[in-house]
Amino acid sequence: MRINDVASGLALADLQEVLKAPNLDALVVPKVSSAADLHFVTDVVRHMLPERHSSSLVAGGEGQGQEEERGKGPLKILALIESAKALMDLNAICAASPYLSGLIFAAEDFALDLSLTRTPSLTEFLYARSAICIAARAFNLPSTIDLVCTSYKGSDGLKTLEEECIGGRGLGFNGKQCIHPSQVEVVQRAFTPDEKEVEWAMRVCIADEKAAASGRGAWTLDGKMIDAPVSGKAKTVVSKAERCGFDVNAIRDKWKDQEPE
Numbered sequence: 001m002r003i004n005d006v007a008s009g010l011a012l013a014d015l016q017e018v019l020k021a022p023n024l025d026a027l028v029v030p031k032v033s034s035a036a037d038l039h040f041v042t043d044v045v046r047h048m049l050p051e052r053h054s055s056s057l058v059a060g061g062e063g064q065g066q067e068e069e070r071g072k073g074p075l076k077i078l079a080l081i082e083s084a085k086a087l088m089d090l091n092a093i094c095a096a097s098p099y100l101s102g103l104i105f106a107a108e109d110f111a112l113d114l115s116l117t118r119t120p121s122l123t124e125f126l127y128a129r130s131a132i133c134i135a136a137r138a139f140n141l142p143s144t145i146d147l148v149c150t151s152y153k154g155s156d157g158l159k160t161l162e163e164e165c166i167g168g169r170g171l172g173f174n175g176k177q178c179i180h181p182s183q184v185e186v187v188q189r190a191f192t193p194d195e196k197e198v199e200w201a202m203r204v205c206i207a208d209e210k211a212a213a214s215g216r217g218a219w220t221l222d223g224k225m226i227d228a229p230v231s232g233k234a235k236t237v238v239s240k241a242e243r244c245g246f247d248v249n250a251i252r253d254k255w256k257d258q259e260p261e
Contacts, residue, residue, distance in 0.1 A: 053075075
C-alpha cells in the first residue's frame with residue numbers, strides 16, 4: 001500500500017490510517033530522499049504496530065508458519081528512489097530502517113529531477129539503476145524493483161517491456177513495476193528462471209556437493225569451469241525456482257547421478 005510523500009503534511013494521517021489495515025504486508029514510501037524519511041515512517045510503525053518487527057516476532061515465540069501468515073509477519077517497507085539526493089544518500093537510506101525490504105527506481109521523477117530525456121536505450125538511467133542494485137545487494141535487501149515501462153499496448157509495447165525486463169534483470173533487478181494488467185504476465189515470465197536454467201543450476205549444485213565431498217575446488221561441467229561464484233549463482237537460481245513454484249525435488253532426483261567432470 002502506498003502512502004503520500006513523507007515530506008507532506010498528509011503523511012502522518014496516511015500512515016495512521018493505512019496501519020489499521022488487517023492484511024497489511026508492505027508499505028511503499030515515495031520520494032525517499034534521505035534516511036530521515038524512513039526514520040519518520042519507522043517511528044510511526046513502531047508506535048502503532050510494535051509486534052510487526054521481526055525481532056518482536058522472534059521474541060514472542062511466533063512459529064515460522066504463523067510468521068508467514070498474511071498480515072502477521074514482519075511489516076515491509078519499499079522505498080522509492082527518485083532524485084539525485086536519494087541516489088547520493090543510498091547507503092544511509094538502506095541502513096535507515098529494520099523494516100526496509102527493498103528499493104524501487106522511479107525513473108520518471110528521477111528524469112524530472114535531473115532534466116533528463118528518457119530514450120529507448122535507457123542509458124541515461126544506467127548509473128542510477130546500477131547504483132540501486134548494488135546498494136540493495138550490499139545491504140541484503142531482498143527486493144530491487146526496476147523502472148516502469150511506459151509502453152504496454154499491442155505486440156510492440158509488450159516486446160519493449162520484455163526487452164526492458166531482460167535488461168533490468170541483467171543489471172541485478174529482481175522485479176519490475178507494472179502500470180497495466182497486460183504487463184504482469186510478461187514481467188513474471190521474464191524474472192522467473194526458465195526450465196533449462198533451473199536444470200543446469202541443479203546439475204551444478206549436485207555436482208558441486210560431490211566435488212566438495214572429494215575435496216575439489218574448481219571443476220568442469222559441459223566443458224565449462226565451475227568454481228565458487230558459479231556454484232553460488234546456481235544455488236541462488238535453485239532457491240528462486242523453488243519460490244516460483246518449480247518442483248526442485250523432482251529436478252534434483254532427475255539429475256541425482258550428475259558428477260563433476
